[in-house]
Amino acid sequence: MxxxxxxxxxxxxxxxxxxxxxxxxxxxxxxxxxxxxxxxxxxxxxxxxxxxxxxxxxxxxxxxxxxxxxxxxxxxxxxxxxxxxxxxxxxxxxxxxxxxxxxxxxxxxxxxxxxxxxxxxxxxxxxxxxxxxxxxxxxxxxxxxxxxxxxxxxxxxxxxxGPNTAHMNQKPQNPFNPGDRVVKAEDSDASVAVVVEVLPPEHDVTLYGQTMDGEAVSVAFPNMLDDGPGNWREIHPAKLASYCDDQDIKLYTYKHTNLEYAENPFTPGDYVVKPDYDDPDLAVVLEVSNDDERDITVSFCKHLEKEFGEQTAIQPADLSSRCDEAGVKSYSYKHGELSFEHQY
Structure with a gap:
């Protein structure tokens, strides 16, 4: 059993x-x-x-x-x-x-x-x-x-x-799950992607000229997800594959060995908190920069709601400029000081 x-x-x-x-x-x-x-x-x-x-x-x-x-x-x-x-x-x-x-x-x-x-x-x-x-x-x-x-x-x-079973117990080594933030391995300028699907193990499947060995991983890029009709950050990761399929959002498939976890996983539009506060306020990422000291700029949701209302239709890529125009306060932190505060 x-x-x-x-x-x-x-x-x-x-x-x-x-x-x-x-x-x-x-x-x-x-x-x-x-x-x-x-x-x-x-x-x-x-x-x-x-x-x-x-x-x-x-x-x-x-x-x-x-x-x-x-x-x-x-x-x-x-x-x-x-x-x-x-x-x-x-x-x-x-x-x-x-x-x-x-x-x-x-x-x-x-x-x-x-x-x-x-x-x-x-x-x-x-x-x-x-x-x-x-x-x-x-x-x-x-x-x-x-x-x-x-x-x-x-x-x-x-x-x-079945036939000879001497080679049984072949569990794939894929470490990723839907919702994980990943980048292409050994690429210093790789864009952050979101894992959408961990595909079933394949046999003799060729992907970009390479024969697959084990499981493949399909990812979507946040800017493409942002163009969809809904706020994908409020959808449970288990349902992202369904959402992308329904909305024809393009997925990219990689061998899992060609991906690694993103050191800085944040992108504009993400919901975050500063966990070392006793009662942290919810914030939204406005901008991600290459600044070694403070590479994440955020604005707190209570300030955004006061200026734009509770349900804002502003695209994440436009949040930073719209906040600048409206005079909404923003704050900068090192990405290691923040953590996701999922809204699904």
Missing amino acids: YLYTPDEIDRERAHHQAVIQGTNRLDVKRIGNLGELAFEQFCREFLPVEMWEWENEEAIRRCNSESFSGHDFEVFGYEIDVKTSRDVSAFQPATLLENDPDDDIIVMVWHRDNEDALILLGWERTETLKSKVKTQEAYSGEKPEKLAHLAARPMNELQDL
Whole structure:
């Protein structure tokens, strides 16, 4: 068995995709999405990348409605459906068959009440389930009153359905998550970008003339995000992929080894605070300079709201000049003195 602990990105995406799907049972769809994310993580770590495919990968990553498919995954050529439930009686052979008789394999995932952890209990071939149900129906003795049979083969035995498994356990080393601020590695004049998507591992994919090895990362640049219709800084990072897809905002894809965390991650329009104050006021970045002493200029939101109103339509690139024209006070700090104060 394997324990899967969804992070904040996983939970937000699972929920928002369920909302977009328009289901009447939001909780059921959300936990179903988390179950698929759990099995996808198992596949990433233990199965050859070229031998499995997640049917709903792009739909959940970008929080779009799923196109109809009779199964969730294809692994080693087998059609696999993931069943997620808090009620373990749902994993009895007859119940599994009643709900899903057509796929080759069913993977069973149990979840806690508050959905903070899921356990991959195991898997079983549908043909084996049919045999077990048929045998049980033919059994002439009395059924045990306190002991019900649950179908489950150990998760690691799924590897045995494929070819030589000596090279298993190949977890990618990508360190980035949606929302991270990054720059191109070893580029002294690189622009700060925002991680939007961590793409699934690819097999023999060529990117800018290089063969991909592991995971790619798609980023967007803040000035392009600023041109969108909404304030992207008020959107949870888990939903940025959905926002960019909906608004046709251009993404750029890099090998994760070609990126590094930005030393100075701030760009105009970011919400920040000075954390060493006891009760810091919220501020907005107006300008980022190359000054070694004070490279970030900000104005406090209370001053901006007094001059321009609570909902300002000023583009981040124009904030500095508009504040100068209106006489709004600004203050300069070293970037290390500030921290993000996210508004999502």
